[in-house]
Amino acid sequence: MSVVIVQLFASYAELVGRTTITVPLTDGDRVSDLLRNLRSVPLASALPESPRVAVNHAFAAGSTRLHPGDEIALIPPVAGG
Amino acid sequence: MSRSALVDRPIDPAALIDEISSPGCGAVSLFLGTVRDTNEGEPVTGIDYTAYRAMAEAELAKIVDEAMRRFGGVAVVVEHRIGTLALGEISVAIVAAHAHRAAALDGVRYVIEELKRRVPIWKLEHYADGTRAWVDPTTAHRPRVSAYQ
Numbered sequence: 001m002s003v004v005i006v007q008l009f010a011s012y013a014e015l016v017g018r019t020t021i022t023v024p025l026t027d028g029d030r031v032s033d034l035l036r037n038l039r040s041v042p043l044a045s046a047l048p049e050s051p052r053v054a055v056n057h058a059f060a061a062g063s064t065r066l067h068p069g070d071e072i073a074l075i076p077p078v079a080g081g
Numbered sequence: 082m083s084r085s086a087l088v089d090r091p092i093d094p095a096a097l098i099d100e101i102s103s104p105g106c107g108a109v110s111l112f113l114g115t116v117r118d119t120n121e122g123e124p125v126t127g128i129d130y131t132a133y134r135a136m137a138e139a140e141l142a143k144i145v146d147e148a149m150r151r152f153g154g155v156a157v158v159v160e161h162r163i164g165t166l167a168l169g170e171i172s173v174a175i176v177a178a179h180a181h182r183a184a185a186l187d188g189v190r191y192v193i194e195e196l197k198r199r200v201p202i203w204k205l206e207h208y209a210d211g212t213r214a215w216v217d218p219t220t221a222h223r224p225r226v227s228a229y230q
Contacts, residue, residue, distance in 0.1 A: 009133050009203065010131055011203070014215070054201070057135050057139040058139065075133070075136075076203060076217070077217045077220075078199065078201050078218075079203050080197060080200045080202030080203075080204075081172065081173050
């Protein structure tokens with residue numbers, strides 16, 4: 001078991017009060033595992049249950065496998081334009 | 082020839098038109114997004130735009146590339162501004178140029194619709210009563226929050 005640092009932005013950063021959150025992760029885990037593990041992190045209790053996840057600057061499906069060094073972020077509903 | 086960028090300074094639409102126009106283009110289409118003075122009936126005084134910059138730039142570049150492939154190689158330049166904007170200021174400008182009008186018009190429409198759906202940029206609206214709220218297009222209700230530091 002290791003951990004991964006997940007970036008937070010906008011409303012999610014405000015809900016948690018920080019711009020990053022540390023989540024437990026095991027080798028071979030997928031995005032869906034990350035979201036499940038996120039629920040065990042007390043700081044994350046204010047976040048929605050299934051936020052959109054980006055891995056290495058692209059939206060990632062639940063089945064996406066995570067690797068050491070991946071840049072992971074939770075993406076609140078976007079509102080550009 | 083096509084280009085996309087997040088910028089921290091005012092957007093100059095005329096410069097973007099000059100940049101993307103060419104003698105072979107008989108059609109140049111421009112879309113501007115500006116800061117509106119109300120949202121859902123609330124008087125708005127300004128908007129802070131923030132972004133997940135690396136991803137927003139990557140996603141914008143992908144969208145421009147898709148537009149080129151979908152609409153006959155249309156040339157596109159898009160700039161989205163980040164930072165605090167006053168009423169009426171330009172938040173986004175998209176210019177598309179092509180030999181013919183259909184691709185230029187379709188290209189602009191495609192880029193703004195996909196940008197609003199996929200590019201990680203967020204708005205913190207400032208209201209006349211001093212409160213602020215993150216705009217969430219997925220819900221009509223936006224709980225008020227204190228100023229984001």
